[in-house]
Amino acid sequence: MTKTLRIAASALALSLAAFALAPAAQAARPFTALDMVKLDRVSDPRISPDGRYVLYAVRTMDFPANRAAMSLWIADLKAKAPPRRLAVSDGGVSAGRWSADGKAIYFVSSRAGGLDQVFRTDVAGEAAVQVTSAPFDVGAYKVADDGKTIVISQAVFPDCADLTCTQDRLAAKATAKTTGVVYDKLFIRHWDTWNDKTQNHLFAFALDATGAATGQPVDLMAGFDGDSPTKPFGGDEDFAIAPDGKSVAFSAKIAGRDEAWQTNYDVWSAPLDGSAKPANLTPGNKAWDTAPVFSAAGKWAAYRAMKRPGFEADRFGIILRDQASGQERELAPAWDRSADAVAWSRDGKTIYALAQDVGQTRLFAIDVKTAKVTALTGDGHVSGFDVGPQGLVYAHDTLKGPAQLYSLPAKGGAPMKLTDLNSDALKDVAMGEAEQFSFPGWNGETVHGYLVKPADFDPAKTYPVAFLIHGGPQGSFGNLFHYRWNAQTYAGAGYAVVMIDFHGSTGYGQAFTDAISQHWGDRPLEDLQKGWSHALAKYPFLDKDRACALGGSYGGFMVNWIASQWKEPWKCLVNHDGIFDARFMGYSTEELWFSEWDNGGTPWEPNTTYAKFNPADHVADWSVPMMVVQGQNDYRVPLEQGIASFTALQRKGVPSQLLYYPNENHWVLKAQNSVQWHSEVQAWLDRWTKK
Numbered sequence: 215m216t217k218t219l220r221i222a223a224s225a226l227a228l229s230l231a232a233f234a235l236a237p238a239a240q241a242a243r244p245f246t247a248l249d250m251v252k253l254d255r256v257s258d259p260r261i262s263p264d265g266r267y268v269l270y271a272v273r274t275m276d277f278p279a280n281r282a283a284m285s286l287w288i289a290d291l292k293a294k295a296p297p298r299r300l301a302v303s304d305g306g307v308s309a310g311r312w313s314a315d316g317k318a319i320y321f322v323s324s325r326a327g328g329l330d331q332v333f334r335t336d337v338a339g340e341a342a343v344q345v346t347s348a349p350f351d352v353g354a355y356k357v358a359d360d361g362k363t364i365v366i367s368q369a370v371f372p373d374c375a376d377l378t379c380t381q382d383r384l385a386a387k388a389t390a391k392t393t394g395v396v397y398d399k400l401f402i403r404h405w406d407t408w409n410d411k412t413q414n415h416l417f418a419f420a421l422d423a424t425g426a427a428t429g430q431p432v433d434l435m436a437g438f439d440g441d442s443p444t445k446p447f448g449g450d451e452d453f454a455i456a457p458d459g460k461s462v463a464f465s466a467k468i469a470g471r472d473e474a475w476q477t478n479y480d481v482w483s484a485p486l487d488g489s490a491k492p493a494n495l496t497p498g499n500k501a502w503d504t505a506p507v508f509s510a511a512g513k514w515a516a517y518r519a520m521k522r523p524g525f526e527a528d529r530f531g532i533i534l535r536d537q538a539s540g541q542e543r544e545l546a547p548a549w550d551r552s553a554d555a556v557a558w559s560r561d562g563k564t565i566y567a568l569a570q571d572v573g574q575t576r577l578f579a580i581d582v583k584t585a586k587v588t589a590l591t592g593d594g595h596v597s598g599f600d601v602g603p604q605g606l607v608y609a610h611d612t613l614k615g616p617a618q619l620y621s622l623p624a625k626g627g628a629p630m631k632l633t634d635l636n637s638d639a640l641k642d643v644a645m646g647e648a649e650q651f652s653f654p655g656w657n658g659e660t661v662h663g664y665l666v667k668p669a670d671f672d673p674a675k676t677y678p679v680a681f682l683i684h685g686g687p688q689g690s691f692g693n694l695f696h697y698r699w700n701a702q703t704y705a706g707a708g709y710a711v712v713m714i715d716f717h718g719s720t721g722y723g724q725a726f727t728d729a730i731s732q733h734w735g736d737r738p739l740e741d742l743q744k745g746w747s748h749a750l751a752k753y754p755f756l757d758k759d760r761a762c763a764l765g766g767s768y769g770g771f772m773v774n775w776i777a778s779q780w781k782e783p784w785k786c787l788v789n790h791d792g793i794f795d796a797r798f799m800g801y802s803t804e805e806l807w808f809s810e811w812d813n814g815g816t817p818w819e820p821n822t823t824y825a826k827f828n829p830a831d832h833v834a835d836w837s838v839p840m841m842v843v844q845g846q847n848d849y850r851v852p853l854e855q856g857i858a859s860f861t862a863l864q865r866k867g868v869p870s871q872l873l874y875y876p877n878e879n880h881w882v883l884k885a886q887n888s889v890q891w892h893s894e895v896q897a898w899l900d901r902w903t904k905k
Contacts, residue, residue, distance in 0.1 A: 505518050
């Protein structure tokens, strides 16, 4: 052997020895519910007036403490520097907003006295200065462009002349020895809260030269019988201060005695000095009008409007209003999508809107003059956005990963990623591949669905199936990273996931959404059945003999329905907060307009569908093992619906479990409860499907 060969052989031997001693590459592990609840969540991007910065919120979870915290971050859109966290976040922050001149950042915090109040800081974000000292928690706020006024929401008794009156009543209630409450109209409770008879009103405070709220507040809704922001989920999108700083436009519904069964929200206008009562700007439309926004110059206002009274899932069109003449027109009326949020471009020539679109949620640009609609984002889910002078920033997620922020130039071009949250947490985590499919459903019409492969997918193997059924029913299991029904938690547990956007789903045109009303148990069931057959034919790795169906809300109703109408494929079922007795639901739920529209009337009227699609009437045919999940504080689908499902199963001797949460509502929101939910549900699936 030559010297050269001996050296080469020696080097090879050393290399092989080093390779043998080196640790094996880290194998990717499956994604779990614990991973999911620990993820940081980015939201609420806000671009500075000069376009240089974007302010945004990050939610972090302290899992052992079972508590989440919010922080504010800033990214420089012009400098190549990593985003930075504002030090004021240490005292607790939410709802970060820029001042019109870009010199101040406003936010809400409970750092002084325990009540949520408005504070401000500068771009450095190191010191917090208190702005408001209101007697109650600030629910939402906005600062006028001229910096002279701040409008906040407060929960008050509507017949009180001032805030002191509400304070006195609440103090008297707190010390009273009696606990009975007399109601003479609905709502008696809403979503997860009993009605304490207060309403959200908007109050205007003058801001002095130092930027602090001063003087007596002006109740902009004095004597108004209604809420703004609207309950239970309304925020600062429900009102807007005019660019001239003289008035506020807000969305509200007159409560009256029919609040629980009508959807006549209107857009109102009130002067900030309180010199006149609110004026109704949309009295002609008895359906839903909401979310007013002004163009920068104040010439135009825009708001979203439905057309059919009583129907909460009608299409939201975009209405433009000439502020000088009061003339209105719908923008892009032929665009068959429902706008979820709208914003003006800085020059007033474009409206930007979010809308669901064939399993995606895209950001669209609509030309105000020509009504041309252009999709600005591709596949995936845009959850929020803001408009700056040079472009947009939006939050985007998919079935394969949580949201990140992206910037998009106004003149077009590729989006640029601004954040990289959770990269360390997910670097060794395997996600299941997802793909969309379609098939002919009810009436031969195209229906779409998603297939998510197991994280450890091997084409030579077959896998048990989690068949997920979405709620709403006017909803969608689209291309998004869901924090309740996350397909990757099942993929990580070794399941293939099938999800069908049946007739009634949103994002496929209003006629498709309308198709489920008064047809809860037939058209969507046909879609689910055909979608299942299509998936089995298209994906041979699906094990048809090891499949369970799961759903929440309407999905829970459908689980109860297929327990008698389509039980053959399923080894087990999971019903989360699902309707058991449709007729009693019509008497016990809170937002009656929903039940009455989708069933064609009240429970006592003839020719409705309460009895036609009522799971309670078909319990005799139940035999598939079912887990029932129910929250105590769910007033949308009340507790007794879940108890009734479990009682029926137990009385019939069907294998069953009840997972009950005394401190959850229609959703499971607490982190540790969420992990428990997934653990119990997956154990139930494993019990009936694993070999």
